[in-house]
Amino acid sequence: MYLRNIHTFAAVLLTSVPRVIASQPCTQFSPSPVPIPQLPNYFPPNNGLGATTLLDVEAISQTLTLYPYIIDGRAFPFLSSIFTTDAVANYSAPLGVLNGLSTIAATLEQALASFPGTKHLLGPQNVRICDSKKAISVAYYRAVHFLRQNGTVGPGDILGGDSVLYAYGQYQDT
Template identity: 85%
Template sequence: MYLRTIHALSVVLLIAVPRAIASQPCAQFSPSPIPIQQLPDYFPPHTSLDATTLLDTEAMRQTLTFYPYIIDGRAFPSLSSIFTTDAVANYSAPLGVLKGLSTIAATLEQALASFPGTQHLLGPQSVRICDSKKAISVTYYRAVHFLPQNGTVGPGDIVGGDSVLYAYGQYQDTWEKRDGLWKIVYRNLVYMGPFVTGTN
């Protein structure tokens, strides 16, 4: 009898836990950053995906993949492919909260102008479709900032440079589908460690 009771409780827990995880509302994902300990509550493993969900998820992943190309290639006007015009991005200190696409683009351009080059590597990534017009995602990243040599900044200064600045973190993004396109309406950049200076 005791073993049967334990088995029954285990079955109930196995059913209840995924439901509790899946019930975490998307609305609580922003504007405040989500502590890393809570991320599993927002992105439980998918048990099944229909064709529409797969297509929407892939569209957002392709958009996120485009982001490093824009940043590292200094093609800041192309950020309009990533963010809505009224987007808000909390890039944390020292950049802070940036309101509007034009502010986001101008601030990132100015902040990265002091580095002769950067490379952003995207890591683990999860996307959750909330409804037909809203979604959330989290993407790990590592950003390498090449430090200027001899006090000058320019593309040629990367060659032979041995000093770099590493940043480790994650992008927590809230998406909306407008005019058939998924774009970010709110971004929280969450650092997962201190800036680290090293060598190539």
């Protein structure tokens, strides 16, 4: 009963928003990142989403939410629960484009090993179901990389003694 009420509320809310943005096809969303000013074109207001679509969007949103838990918990084998074996991840510099789940996991594990801890925070997320086999999403993030912990020597000594390094960006997924 509770879920039905949420879906009804969400469907009413979404159908009451006028469609004012021309939609871009999902096929143009990757492989290169979409510039931020163009993102609204890929995520227009949805009119009349059905319960199945809302459940699909929520499942994708939950999958996106797992990523920070896996990274911050250093549980790299669990990346298989969010990436396909043939995934391609573009992390930009310094990691670049990584091909395949095993490469992604190994590279992230190695790159983050020099940090005593990290904290990845997701901001706004948007998911669009393109068809029965494809969806796109975008989520803003802020990542905190701790450079020292309890007085231990670490990358902070190289970077001028700062205790944290901040990264801001967005995850765009297909």
